Amino acid sequence: MKIQLLGTAGGDFRRVDDPEDKFGYLPRVRELGGKNLRCPAQAMIFPDILIDFYNGDQIDKFDIAPESIxxxxxxxxxxxHLQPLRILEFAAALPHPLQIYGSHNVIEAIKFANTYDFDRSSGRFIIRKKQTDVEYYKLEPAQSYEIGGTTVDPVHGNHCMDKSDNMIMQDVCLNYVFERDGKTIFYGMDSSYTLPLTFEYLRKFRIDVAVMDMTFGRWPIDVDKSGHHNLDMLIETIEEFREAGIFHEETTILVSHISLAFVEPHDDLKDELSKMGIILAYDGQEIEV
Ligand SMILES: [Zn+2]
Ligand SMILES: [Zn+2]
Structure with a gap:
C-alpha cells in the first residue's frame, strides 16, 4: 500500500506572504522554498482514494491521473479540507461519477452545493441549472467499510469541537484507518488528544504508517481552544498508542498539518524530530508500506 502526502499545511498556509509575521519563520520559509512551502492537507492512498480537497493543484503538481481517483x-x-464547489468541478471532468464519503455534515454540505447556487443580486439561493453526477456515502465512526480494494475504518477525531463552555460538536471529524494486503495506515487529521472511544476502537489495529496532526509544533497551545496537537501533546499520544500496541516497534510516524507561522521551517526542524523517531512530512512525500 502506498500513501502520498499531496499537502501538509495547517489552515494558515495562505499567510506565507504575510509581512506581519510573529515568529519570523515565514521569510525563511519563502527563502528556503521547496519542502518548506506547504499546501493544504491532502493525501492519496493509491491506487484510487483521495483524502480531502481544497483544490486540484497538488493532484496536477504530483502527476496523479485524475481518472485514477x-x-x-x-x-x-x-x-x-472541504471545498464543495471545487470538488464538483473536479468530479464533472471525470469519466466516472466520483464516490464521495464523509460525515453527515460533510455529505449534506456537498449535496447542498450541488443543488443550489447563491444569487448575490437577490440574496437568495436558487436551484442549480446543472447538477454534477456524484455518489454520496455517509460514514459512521468506528465501523468498517470496503472502499475499492481497501478496508477503511473511520474513527472520531477530536476536532471541530467548541469545547468546555459550550460543548458543541460541530462536525464528526473523521480520522481514517486504511488496510490492504495486511498493511495498515492511519491518517489522523485533524485531531487533538485521542477521544476515549476512538482509542478503544484503535486498539484492534497495529498501525504500520501513521500520519499525525502536529499543527503547532513547539508552540504552547490552549487545549480548550484548539483541535490540534502541539509537539508535547503529540508525544503523549504516541506514548499512549505504543503502550496500547496500536503503534509497534516498526511503526513509521509522520507529522503533518503543520502551521507555517507557528512552526519552524521543514529544513530547520526535521533533524530534531528525527532524533525522536518522528518524520516531519513535506508536500509530495511518498511512503510505501
Ligand atoms: Zn485543518
Ligand atoms: Zn480542521
Whole structure:
C-alpha cells in the first residue's frame, strides 16, 4: 500500500506572504522554498482514494491521473479540507461519477452545493441549472467499510469541537484507518488528544504508517481552544498508542498539518524530530508500506 502526502499545511498556509509575521519563520520559509512551502492537507492512498480537497493543484503538481481517483474521503467540514464547489468541478471532468464519503455534515454540505447556487443580486439561493453526477456515502465512526480494494475504518477525531463552555460538536471529524494486503495506515487529521472511544476502537489495529496532526509544533497551545496537537501533546499520544500496541516497534510516524507561522521551517526542524523517531512530512512525500 502506498500513501502520498499531496499537502501538509495547517489552515494558515495562505499567510506565507504575510509581512506581519510573529515568529519570523515565514521569510525563511519563502527563502528556503521547496519542502518548506506547504499546501493544504491532502493525501492519496493509491491506487484510487483521495483524502480531502481544497483544490486540484497538488493532484496536477504530483502527476496523479485524475481518472485514477474513484473515491474521495473527506475528514471534516473545515474550508482547508472541504471545498464543495471545487470538488464538483473536479468530479464533472471525470469519466466516472466520483464516490464521495464523509460525515453527515460533510455529505449534506456537498449535496447542498450541488443543488443550489447563491444569487448575490437577490440574496437568495436558487436551484442549480446543472447538477454534477456524484455518489454520496455517509460514514459512521468506528465501523468498517470496503472502499475499492481497501478496508477503511473511520474513527472520531477530536476536532471541530467548541469545547468546555459550550460543548458543541460541530462536525464528526473523521480520522481514517486504511488496510490492504495486511498493511495498515492511519491518517489522523485533524485531531487533538485521542477521544476515549476512538482509542478503544484503535486498539484492534497495529498501525504500520501513521500520519499525525502536529499543527503547532513547539508552540504552547490552549487545549480548550484548539483541535490540534502541539509537539508535547503529540508525544503523549504516541506514548499512549505504543503502550496500547496500536503503534509497534516498526511503526513509521509522520507529522503533518503543520502551521507555517507557528512552526519552524521543514529544513530547520526535521533533524530534531528525527532524533525522536518522528518524520516531519513535506508536500509530495511518498511512503510505501
Ligand atoms: Zn485543518
Ligand atoms: Zn480542521
Amino acid at each position: 474513484k473515491h474521495l474521503l473527506i475528514t471534516h467540514n473545515h474550508w482547508d
